[in-house]
Amino acid sequence: MVPPENPSYWSHFDYSTLIDDIPVPDGPYTGFSWSTQPTNAPSTAVNVEIDNSFGDLDGLAESGSKKRGRSESCNPSSSKACREKLRRDRLNDKFMELGAILEPGRPPKTDKSAILVDAVRMVTQLQDEAQKMKDSNSSLQERIKELKAEKNELREEKQRLKAEKEKLEQQLKTMNAQPSFMPPAPAIPAAFAAAAQGQAPGNKLVPFFGYPGVAMWQFMPPAAVDTSQDHVLRPPVA
DNA sequence: GTGTTCAGCTTTAGGCTCGC
């Protein structure tokens, strides 16, 4: 900012047409400024001279100047200095955006290096989480494979048991079709006959033996033996 | 309170690269 308290400052140059171009924090420059510092704060007449030449030719300052020029609003087709400023502005915008993303709901940091440190930390954290998710997904996929294999084994076992049952049913039908062939019930020993009625000697229970070679489930009610609805009433669990 | 130091930033200029 131009120090107005310097009386020799304005005496050397006529800034009546340039004063609007001199950037001040609340002045015509509206571009983003990372810090709150004024963008032009010459304190000597030499500095002002350089700034004046800069303003006349829009960046074509006298070579050898190391002083800051003015920071007027510029467009992409203007001087290289203006383009460079626009580039810095874009960079600063992205830093602001990045800072806002890193800490939503809080005022973004103004320290660029701190923003980068936070960004690196967050990216690393997200990469770790992504790796954990991948590992978890792999183990779950493996578990799914195991369960599918177990399901297939159970299905095959069911088929095998079903075939075995049908085979036994067929044998039973064959035997029922030839009743005369079935031998009469043998004489049951008295002890077994008594046992069948729960009257074993000494009132002790003894196992009941059925007819040898004859499945006893044939005497079960037909509804209990019917397996035609097994696939509906008792679906496979796996 | 004042001077000094330092970190962080902007500004400028020069050079390089790339696309037209």
Next chain:
DNA sequence: GCGAGCCTAAAGCTGAACAC
């Protein structure tokens, strides 16, 4: 070849921290 974009070094500004 030229313009635009990017990078870098140097200079300068600002605010905070610190010593006196």
